Amino acid sequence: xxxxxxxxxxxxxxxxxxxxxxxxxxxxxxxxxxxxxxxxxxxxxxxxxxxxxxxxxxxxxxxxxxxxxxxxxxxxxxxxxxxxxxxxxxxxxxxxxxxxxxxxxxxxxxxxxxxxxxxxxxxxxxxxxxxxxxxxxxxxxxxxxxxxxxxxxxxxxxxxxxxxxxxxxxxxxxxxxxxxxxxxxxxxxxxxxxxxxxxxxxxxxxxxxxxxxxxxxxxxxxxxxxxxxxxxxxxxxxxxxxxxxxxxxxxxxxxxxxxxxxxxxxxxxxxxxxxxxxxxxxxx
Amino acid sequence: xxxxxxxxxxxxxxxxxxxxxxxxxxxxxxxxxxxxxxxxxxxxxxxxxxxxxxxxxxxxxxxxxxxxxxxxxxxxxxxxxxxxxxxxxxxxxxxxxxxxxxxxxxxxxxxxxxxxxxxxxxxxxxxxxxxxxxxxxxxxxxxxxxxxxxxxxxxxxxxxxxxxxxxxxxxxxxxxxxxxxxxxxxxxxxxxxxxxxxxxxxxxxxxxxxxxxxxxxxxxxxxxxxxxxxxxxxxxxxxxxxxxxxxxxxxxxxxxxxxxxxxxxxxxxxxxxxxxxxxxxxxxxxxxxxxxxxxxxxxxxxxxxxxxxxxxxxxxxxxxxxxxxxx
Numbered sequence: 001x002x003x004x005x006x007x008x009x010x011x012x013x014x015x016x017x018x019x020x021x022x023x024x025x026x027x028x029x030x031x032x033x034x035x036x037x038x039x040x041x042x043x044x045x046x047x048x049x050x051x052x053x054x055x056x057x058x059x060x061x062x063x064x065x066x067x068x069x070x071x072x073x074x075x076x077x078x079x080x081x082x083x084x085x086x087x088x089x090x091x092x093x094x095x096x097x098x099x100x101x102x103x104x105x106x107x108x109x110x111x112x113x114x115x116x117x118x119x120x121x122x123x124x125x126x127x128x129x130x131x132x133x134x135x136x137x138x139x140x141x142x143x144x145x146x147x148x149x150x151x152x153x154x155x156x157x158x159x160x161x162x163x164x165x166x167x168x169x170x171x172x173x174x175x176x177x178x179x180x181x182x183x184x185x186x187x188x189x190x191x192x193x194x195x196x197x198x199x200x201x202x203x204x205x206x207x208x209x210x211x212x213x214x215x216x217x218x219x220x221x222x223x224x225x226x227x228x229x230x231x232x233x234x235x236x237x238x239x240x241x242x243x244x245x246x247x248x249x250x251x252x253x254x255x256x257x258x259x260x261x262x263x264x265x266x267x268x269x270x271x272x273x274x275x276x277x278x279x280x281x282x283x284x
Numbered sequence: 285x286x287x288x289x290x291x292x293x294x295x296x297x298x299x300x301x302x303x304x305x306x307x308x309x310x311x312x313x314x315x316x317x318x319x320x321x322x323x324x325x326x327x328x329x330x331x332x333x334x335x336x337x338x339x340x341x342x343x344x345x346x347x348x349x350x351x352x353x354x355x356x357x358x359x360x361x362x363x364x365x366x367x368x369x370x371x372x373x374x375x376x377x378x379x380x381x382x383x384x385x386x387x388x389x390x391x392x393x394x395x396x397x398x399x400x401x402x403x404x405x406x407x408x409x410x411x412x413x414x415x416x417x418x419x420x421x422x423x424x425x426x427x428x429x430x431x432x433x434x435x436x437x438x439x440x441x442x443x444x445x446x447x448x449x450x451x452x453x454x455x456x457x458x459x460x461x462x463x464x465x466x467x468x469x470x471x472x473x474x475x476x477x478x479x480x481x482x483x484x485x486x487x488x489x490x491x492x493x494x495x496x497x498x499x500x501x502x503x504x505x506x507x508x509x510x511x512x513x514x515x516x517x518x519x520x521x522x523x524x525x526x527x528x529x530x531x532x533x534x535x536x537x538x539x540x541x542x543x544x545x546x547x548x549x550x551x552x553x554x555x556x557x558x559x560x561x562x563x564x565x566x567x568x569x570x571x572x573x574x575x576x577x578x579x580x581x582x583x584x585x586x587x588x589x590x591x592x593x594x595x596x597x598x599x600x601x602x603x604x605x606x607x608x609x610x611x
Contacts, residue, residue, distance in 0.1 A: 055355075058358075059350060062349045062350060062358070062362050063349070063350055065342065065346050065349060065362060065365050065366060065369070066342035066343055066346035066365060066369075066577075066581070067346075067577075067580075067581045067584075068581065068585065069581075069584070069585025069586075069588035069589055070585060070588070070589055070592075071339070071369050071372055071373050071376075072373070073585075073588075074342070074366065074369035075366055075369045075370055075373070078362055078363075078365070078366030078369065079366070081362055082359060082362050082363055082366070085355060085358060085359045085362065086359065088355065089355050089356070089359070092355070103355050104354045104355060107355055108353075108354075127584075128584075128585065128588045180595065181591055181592050181595040182588075182591050184594075184595050184598060185590065185591025185592060185593075185594045185595045186587065186590050186591050186594050188587050188590075188591070189587055189588070189590070189591030189594075192587070271350050271351060272350060272351065274351055275351050275352075275353045275411055276353045276354070279353075279469070279471060279472065281469075282353075282468050282469055282471075282472055283464060283467075283468055284353040284354045284356075284357055284411075284461075284464055284465075284468075
């Protein structure tokens with residue numbers, strides 16, 4: 001039967017393959033599996049920071065698939081989620097080399113305080129404007145992060161960043177477009193966009209906060225505070241065109257990097273881990 | 285179009301003769317070609333139903349995206365459900381080439397006036413259902429759809445080529461999920477068998493009623509929209525499943541299934557068409573839920589679509605103003 005299909009199907013001819021993930025491609029890139037060496041404990045911790053951000057955000061975006069405002073967005077948000085889950089798998093796999101754990105051991109068998117995600121990615125999907133505001137903030141941050149992490153002294157992190165930066169560049173563009181559409185669309189969409197940006201902005205500061213871990217990883221990790229000027233410069237023209245102002249108000253105290261999470265994470269993990277934890281030792 | 289000029293005499297028009305010649309020669313009918321109104325209607329019905337099936341069909345699987353038991357499975361499932369949205373898009377586009385509008389098709393779906401494949405009115409209570417949907421439901425869909433790649437209407441046939449290519453991956457990943465479960469612990473094997481028990485008969489019903497009870501089949505076959513009868517395709521599917529079930533180690537839930545030496549085919553037991561008609565009539569397990577969820581997504585997204593349309597209008601007005609200023 002699949003022979004029939006192959007015979008009838010010509011070579012794929014569509015031009016832009018971004019986000020087109022054939023479901024038979026399920027293994028990690030070879031260079032990421034056969035990394036030059038195992039991660040040290042500090043590098044593993046840093047890989048968890050970044051891997052958990054991607055994993056939690058992918059988990060949230062995955063929930064949009066089949067619920068998006070239009071089919072094109074089911075596809076687009078699905079693409080973003082798939083890219084992020086790919087980054088998460090590479091990073092968690094690498095983090096696991098320090099403790100002889102698999103990506104799934106780390107994703108499914110850690111408890112909430114063991115996660116290292118930022119509060120911004122833990123914020124719920126909300127309405128479409130909240131999802132877009134969260135994407136706008138996070139994709140711009142990730143783009144600046146991975147742009148610099150390409151020069152990491154750690155070859156595996158550099159390789160992951162080199163692949164990821166091209167993908168988050170699309171995510172950045174996708175969110176920029178939607179910020180403009182919602183801000184200049186209807187009165188309702190503008191009101192919702194302003195509310196969403198104001199609801200998400202309190203979680204921006206935590207993204208750029210430094211930590212003693214970063215001091216120990218000079219040349220390997222990217223110092224979060226060093227990304228703030230580039231982030232501000234990148235979002236400014238979009239916000240200006242959208243005629244949106246940076247909200248002034250609350251600043252959330254954060255704490256995700258040390259395992260102090262938002263109230264949302266426990267629910268998200270309960271759902272994500274439920275089946276795996278019901279069958280310890282099972283293979284899927 | 286020009287279908288109103290059908291002559292009063294028994295002679296057929298030049299256009300109709302050309303259409304018949306194209307069908308006879310196994311050529312493609314393209315959007316600008318003349319076609320009988322019945323052909324157009326039949327295609328819009330079939331293609332839009334197929335598109336709706338892809339869209340409603342996202343729900344039983346998206347049910348497990350957030351709970352997929354490994355990151356690899358999560359990625360595959362996301363990619364698969366996302367493919368289904370893409371299939372819906374190609375198919376709505378193909379129907380649009382026949383004069384249908386996406387808004388009308390969506391409204392008909394949400395109003396409960398359009399049909400979609402009844403199989404998606406069944407629930408997915410277990411992870412193994414992701415395996416059964418791939419192996420049995422996508423498997424049946426491929427048997428139905430591969431011949432449609434040669435459907436006489438060009439845009440439909442071409443959309444089906446792309447769709448079938450992706451469906452074959454979907455089927456393979458479903459088989460692989462079940463294979464993994466059957467190689468697992470007792471609970472996992474039970475999960476897989478239970479799921480196959482629930483999906484086997486509904487999957488066989490996907491080919492539609494028996495040939496002697498299928499009102500639209502004969503004309504569709506004459507027009508070469510459809511190439512094989514429901515029963516032929518169903519038989520082909522079962523012949524394919526039996527050896528695959530043996531590899532998996534699952535039992536197909538049909539005590540009367542046996543190999544017929546004379547026909548060299550697997551004869552199946554009687555299908556309970558009462559259930560098929562019940563689900564079709566809106567009395568299946570999840571009909572109401574599927575429609576409600578689609579309506580909710582559509583209505584929740586209304587303000588977003590309005591914003592995008594308003595923004596596009598403003599941008600286009602701005603471009604016009606700039607062009608006028610420049611000239």
